[in-house]
Amino acid sequence: DAKTTQPPSMDCAEGRAANLPCNHSTISGNEYVYWYRQIHSQGPQYIIHGLKNNETNEMASLIITEDRKSSTLILPHATLRDTAVYYCIVRVEGFKTIFGAGTRLFVKA
Amino acid sequence: NAGVTQTPKFRVLKTGQSMTLLCAQDMNHEYMYWYRQDPGMGLRLIHYSVGEGTTAKGEVPDGYNVSRLKKQNFLLGLESAAPSQTSVYFCASHPPRDTIYFGEGSWLTVV
Numbered sequence: 001d002a003k004t005t006q007p008p009s010m011d012c013a014e015g016r017a018a019n020l021p022c023n024h025s026t027i028s029g030n031e032y033v034y035w036y037r038q039i040h041s042q043g044p045q046y047i048i049h050g051l052k053n054n055e056t057n058e059m060a061s062l063i064i065t066e067d068r069k070s071s072t073l074i075l076p077h078a079t080l081r082d083t084a085v086y087y088c089i090v091r092v093e094g095f096k097t098i099f100g101a102g103t104r105l106f107v108k109a
Numbered sequence: 110n111a112g113v114t115q116t117p118k119f120r121v122l123k124t125g126q127s128m129t130l131l132c133a134q135d136m137n138h139e140y141m142y143w144y145r146q147d148p149g150m151g152l153r154l155i156h157y158s159v160g161e162g163t164t165a166k167g168e169v170p171d172g173y174n175v176s177r178l179k180k181q182n183f184l185l186g187l188e189s190a191a192p193s194q195t196s197v198y199f200c201a202s203h204p205p206r207d208t209i210y211f212g213e214g215s216w217l218t219v220v
Contacts, residue, residue, distance in 0.1 A: 034208070036209075041146075041197060041214060042213065042214070043113075043199050043201070043211030043212055043213055043214055044152070044199075044209075044211050045211075046208040046209065046210075049208065085151075087151065087152075096140075096142070096154065096157050096165075096167070097142070097154070097201075097209060098154055098167075098168065099144070099151045099152040099153070099154075100151055101150065101151040102151050
């Protein structure tokens, strides 16, 4: 499984876009990029995933670089409820999932 | 549809005691996982299963055993609990080509 590197923490002003980077320079061709978040001590919640193309859903957008060595999760209008730990994971679809330490996002009023 | 259910949610054990955590999913998922999460840390994979009757070791398997006798259940056992196993335990499941669904967590304290 490819490893990921994320900054340990980030701040964002409420209402602004939160851009969370992830480095996965050893990703292989059949590995997907997944993003999850964990609020307080709840179970992680799925946000979005992608292989090559950029993806968007009702929660966020995922931008994957052309060489697939890094990606950015974008929360377009962050709210206080988006304060959480965000995990970037790469894995072969259907295979075991290894979590890293994630990025702790603080959204401030 | 209950999703992924973990029991118990809270438990206090004495060092050396044994216990079993039960994870049940009603979504007919093939893949099931047990993670642990220590304060301020990310999730670490203990054991996982890719189908009924199969189990495999994750990142931190020592001190734990698992069984998947039925597709819907994944049991995590601690044969002789140690204070280092004090943690929050999360179960998760997913079908072969889909996202992961997590349980609400089980808080275990070993004194």
